[in-house]
Amino acid sequence: MTIDRLDARLISLLTEEPKLGVLECSRRLGVARGTVQARLDRLAERGVITGFGPDIAPAALGYDVTAFVTLQIRQVSGHDPVADQLAEIPEVLEVHTITGGDDMHCRVVARSNADLQRVIDLIVDVRGVVRTSSVIALDTPVPYRILPLVNDVPHRGNR
Amino acid sequence: MTIDRLDARLISLLTEEPKLGVLECSRRLGVARGTVQARLDRLAERGVITGFGPDIAPAALGYDVTAFVTLQIRQVSGHDPVADQLAEIPEVLEVHTITGGDDMHCRVVARSNADLQRVIDLIVDVRGVVRTSSVIALDTPVPYRILPLVNDVPHRGNR
DNA sequence: TCAGTAGCTATACAAATTGTCCACCCAAAC
């Protein structure tokens, strides 16, 4: 399952100028409108494009601190109940189960370092969590991006 | 800097049904079209909404493996040159500098576990990188989300 | 080789949305 050059160009275009409509895209890409429409439909259908939601910057909402928290959980309790509890905490933006000495990895945000303490306490209080370890993100030299990956597509004309 | 209830409702609405236009949003929210338009402009201006780019699932592109790589770098080299090099690797989706024993934290993807080895080798080869440590994300019980955070806004009518 | 299929182009049309105006109103701030 992969995408072709035209898909990649379309995704790039939309990533860089999200307000473009289908018609404008077709003009920029030099293809028919129906093609763009069909491509978008197919990309969404295949699950490549999962949505067009607005990108929100937590920092702009006052959540200036980002941290990564890894946790060990009690073996008997299992991951799911813990994950469910974590999901109840708004400041927990993302949770993964992981390999290695720890069991889970979370991205969390907070309004300040002091506020981070509060959030970590919430996490520690989750039933089944044995131990946590946190690091604070000081800077983000490479913010989340997928374009380089998308553009890593063989150039064979448009197809 | 914060958002009010109407902003939150608007963001929620757009997150859940991204294809809605301004007009439809105004209908759903029960406010005038101009209001929605103004709110969106302001949210974008204030940096709360940073974009409307398509959300791409790396897994749908064949990058089934996600991993977190933490690195130690040579003190003398500084973070920036290392980050610049990391940014050249398409599979590196995100880089943060962090507190604690390690210096940087990256999210990377790969086509398979074997392919992950290749990507890690690319990272190790970056000048200034001394040591890396990786964990693989096995599952993602809570995928990245910001809605709970956005909805964590006092209910005081619409404002 | 031939039929079938998938994907792109081109075109058409009505319906809906957008981008901008404007005038007016209200509440909070000065």
Place this chain on the structure above:
DNA sequence: GTTTGGGTGGACAATTTGTATAGCTACTGA
């Protein structure tokens, strides 16, 4: 008391969308 920021409601032309149509080409499998 008056400025000011935000919201309302309405109006307009221009553009875009949704949806169909038909024709063309390239590839696939029998």
